[in-house]
Amino acid sequence: MESDMAENVEENELRRAAEVLRGVLYLACPGAPAQALTDTARAIARRSESNELPDQAPSRASDITRPRKAALHSLSLSGAILTGADLTGADLALGDLAGADLTGTLLARANLAGAGLTRADLTGANLTRADLALADLTDARLLGAGLFGTELINANLTRANLTGAHLIVAILTNADLTNADLTGADLSGAILTDAVLTGATWNRETLWPGGIRQRLLAVSEEVHPGVYQIRGSSASDRSDTLV
Template sequence: MTDHERAEHAARLRGLLCLSCPDAPAGALELTADAITRCAVRVPAGAVPEAADLGRPRQPYSADRLNLCCADLRSANLTGADLSHADAYRADLSGADLTGAELSHANLTGADLSHATFSGADLTDANLSHATLRHAKMTGAILRDAALTDTALRDALLCGADLTGADLTGADLTYADLTGADLTRADLTDADLTDAVVTRADLTSAVLTGAALHDAANQCVVE
C-alpha cells in the first residue's frame, strides 16, 4: 500500500468511526484510524458502509477538532447532526464525499466544506451559516429553507440545486454555477453574485436587495 493509498484509507475510516462512535473524542477517532491503517496490507475495494447516525449532539470535548477531511460519507444518515465547532475547533469536512447523504436539519455552522461533494444530498433546513463551501460540488442538492448566511460559496457547483426559500444573505457566490437552480423565494440580500452563472435559474419572488450581479450570466426567471 502506498502512502497516498494509506492516507485515503485513513480518511475513509475516520468517516466510519465518526458515524459509529459519535460521542468519541475527535483525537481518539483519528488515532484509531491511523492505527488500523498502519496494519492494513491493501485498501478495501468497497466504500465505507453507512453506520449509526450523528443525530445526538457530540460531547463538548475541549480543543477537539473533528477531522473528517476527505472522509467517505456517501449516503450517510446525518439527520440533525451537530458538526459545528466554534473558532479553531470547527469541523473539517474539506474534500469529504457526502454524495446522497441525508443532512436535513444538520448544524454545519462554520464548518470547512471546501471541495466537498454533496451531489444529490438532502440539506433541507440545514444550518450552513458562515461555512466554507468554496469549490464544493452540490449538483442536484436539496437546500430548501437552508441557512446560508455569510456562507463562502465561491466557485461552488450548484447546477440544478433546490434552494427554495434558502437564506443566502451576504453569501459569496462569485463564480458559482447556478445553472438551472431553483431560487424561488430565496433571500439574496447583499449576496455577491459577481460572474456567477445563473442561466435558467428560477429567481421567482427572490429577494435581491443589494445583491451584486455584475457580469453575471443572467438568463434567469425573475418575477
C-alpha cells in the same frame, strides 16, 4: 490457512474501525436509529480510503469538531444518515457526502471546501459562515437552509434547490447556479460577481442584492404568473453572469 488468517485480520480491523466510527456518529447524532448508525459506520469503514481513523471515540460530542479527534477530513460519508447532527466547526474538507441526509444538520463554520455534496439533502441545515468554496452541490436540496455569510466561491450549485434559502451576504463569486431554483430565496447583500445564473428560476418573493433585480427582469421570461426563469440553459454560456 494463511489466506484465512489474513481475511480474519482484515475483518477484525474492519470491525474495529466500524465500531470507532459508530461511536463518533452516535455522539454526532444520538437520536439516530441504532441500526442506521451501525450500517453507516460499516459502509464508511469499507469505502473510506483515509488513514485518519481515530484511535478511540471522543469522550464528548463537541470533540468531533476538533481536527485531531474528528478524523472526518477527506472521509467518505456518501449516503450517511446525519439528520440533526451537530457538526458545528467540523473539518469535512474534500469529504464525500454525496446523497447524504443532512436534514437540519448544524454545520455553522464547518469547513466543506471542495466537498462532494451531489444530491445531498441539506433542507433546513445551518451553514452560517461555512466554507463551501469549490464544493459540488449539484442537485443538492437546500430548502430553507441558512447560508448567512457562507463562502460559495466557485461552488457548483447546478440544479440545486434553494427554495426559501437564506443567502444573506453569502459570497457566490464565480458560483455556478445553472438551472438552480431560487424561488423565495433571500440573497440580500450577496456577492454574485461572475456568478452563472443561466436557467435559474426565481419569483416575486426572491430578494436580490440592490440593483440586480431590474437587470434580471430584462433577461428573464415569466414562465408562470410571478415566476421567472433566466434565459439560456448552457453552463458554458456565461452571458448571464453578474459582474
